[in-house]
Amino acid sequence: MKKHCFLFYLLVLSLAVTSGPSVAQEGFKVGWVNDGDTVVLTDGRHVRYIGINAPEIDHENQNAEPYGYQAKKYNEKLVLSKTVRLEFDKERYDRYGRLLAYVFLPDGTFVNQAMIAQGYAYSLPIEPNIKYDKILLQSQQDAMSAQTGIWREIDKKEGGCLGNRHSKRFHAAACPFGIGIGRTNRVFFKSKWDAFWAGFAPCKRCMAGEIFAK
Numbered sequence: 001m002k003k004h005c006f007l008f009y010l011l012v013l014s015l016a017v018t019s020g021p022s023v024a025q026e027g028f029k030v031g032w033v034n035d036g037d038t039v040v041l042t043d044g045r046h047v048r049y050i051g052i053n054a055p056e057i058d059h060e061n062q063n064a065e066p067y068g069y070q071a072k073k074y075n076e077k078l079v080l081s082k083t084v085r086l087e088f089d090k091e092r093y094d095r096y097g098r099l100l101a102y103v104f105l106p107d108g109t110f111v112n113q114a115m116i117a118q119g120y121a122y123s124l125p126i127e128p129n130i131k132y133d134k135i136l137l138q139s140q141q142d143a144m145s146a147q148t149g150i151w152r153e154i155d156k157k158e159g160g161c162l163g164n165r166h167s168k169r170f171h172a173a174a175c176p177f178g179i180g181i182g183r184t185n186r187v188f189f190k191s192k193w194d195a196f197w198a199g200f201a202p203c204k205r206c207m208a209g210e211i212f213a214k
Helices: 002-019 068-079 111-117 133-145 192-197
Strands: 024-033 038-041 046-049 083-087 099-104 158-164 169-172 186-191
Touching: 024 068, 046 111, 068 111, 099 111, 111 133, 133 192, 158 192, 186 192
Parallel strands: 046 099
Antiparallel strands: 024 038, 024 083, 038 046, 083 099, 158 169, 158 186
């Protein structure tokens, strides 16, 4: 009986080690860069960077956003044809089947953070994958203070928006999703800039194309 219990313990321990939330895996080569926050490995798997969102490039019926192609180019400079280490959080895949990962270069460069630090992406907190959110937000605030990259283009004009403390998203004042935020989760921001500074990301529906200065 003791032997069986010991074997069971080893099995559980093995599963915990190999499938834990932050297991790092080495030796993945990047074969293609889709844009500023998504790459394709040489084995065909798509990897979406956790915790960030880069401006869009042209696709389907959508025009490129400011700095969309610059973000892609910088991402290519960082990782294209290079071997990277992937670190995972609690959820490993998104609804599109892409791997969700923190990406590191052999020299220790944290790619997700580098994209934000250079002003080519903004912080996009999505629970439960929030291990490095504080680091990413600090890099964003530094880039905002320095007016780096996209922060030259982000609308700074005052115009109230509503934030949701739970989802960490901010909405236009008339957005149904903003209006429906419960009182305990609702926070008012004077501007989109203030919302970004606080670590909130824009709602995709009501803020699509609305975060950049006209």
